[in-house]
Amino acid sequence: MKLSWVNPALSLQESQIEGTGYTTTSPVKKDEILIVQSGQCIHISEIDSQSKAPEWYTGFQIETSVYYYPHTIEEKPLLEGIFRINHSCEPNAGFSGQITLVAMRDIAVGEEITYDYAMTDIETALEAPWTPEQCLCKKESCRSLITGDDWKIPELQIRYAGYFSAHVTKAINDNLLNARL
Numbered sequence: 001m002k003l004s005w006v007n008p009a010l011s012l013q014e015s016q017i018e019g020t021g022y023t024t025t026s027p028v029k030k031d032e033i034l035i036v037q038s039g040q041c042i043h044i045s046e047i048d049s050q051s052k053a054p055e056w057y058t059g060f061q062i063e064t065s066v067y068y069y070p071h072t073i074e075e076k077p078l079l080e081g082i083f084r085i086n087h088s089c090e091p092n093a094g095f096s097g098q099i100t101l102v103a104m105r106d107i108a109v110g111e112e113i114t115y116d117y118a119m120t121d122i123e124t125a126l127e128a129p130w131t132p133e134q135c136l137c138k139k140e141s142c143r144s145l146i147t148g149d150d151w152k153i154p155e156l157q158i159r160y161a162g163y164f165s166a167h168v169t170k171a172i173n174d175n176l177l178n179a180r181l
């Protein structure tokens with residue numbers, strides 16, 4: 001069963017970064033929709049009840065306190081769409097809204113689709129301190145560690161303007177507003 005829509009230009013292949021990921025088999029234009037994701041919405045206070053799931057069973061943030069996790073089919077997570085996308089510090093994809101992944105630029109055949117986790121995941125007062133994650137992207141501008149505060153980096157805010165998930169855009173605007181008050 002498929003619950004998310006994945007652009008037919010993408011095919012699931014071995015990732016250059018980690019595990020498997022989507023690679024383009026035909027060119028994609030800037031702002032073309034790559035994936036519209038389905039998932040289960042889990043409030044941050046409920047995440048502990050999911051902890052019996054394997055460590056790799058992880059979601060991404062769609063609101064300040066709500067996460068998107070894979071659907072489980074007979075106890076097995078359905079890892080499709082965005083759940084298969086690796087982080088890169090030089091990504092070619094970003095968000096339109098909270099559940100739609102789009103191309104940030106024209107993408108040639110044979111490129112792996114990546115986004116920057118700073119586009120979706122922000123550390124909030126509600127959660128336990130974020131454990132920084134080692135980045136495996138091997139790009140020139142790699143920042144080595146992925147943290148829950150990366151969305152605050154001014155250079156990233158400029159580079160990904162228009163491609164942050166909606167709740168992160170709101171957090172950036174609130175932060176800028178507070179800085180001016």
Ligand SMILES: [Zn+2]
Pocket residue numbers: 088089090135136137138139141142143144
């Ligand atoms: Zn990196």
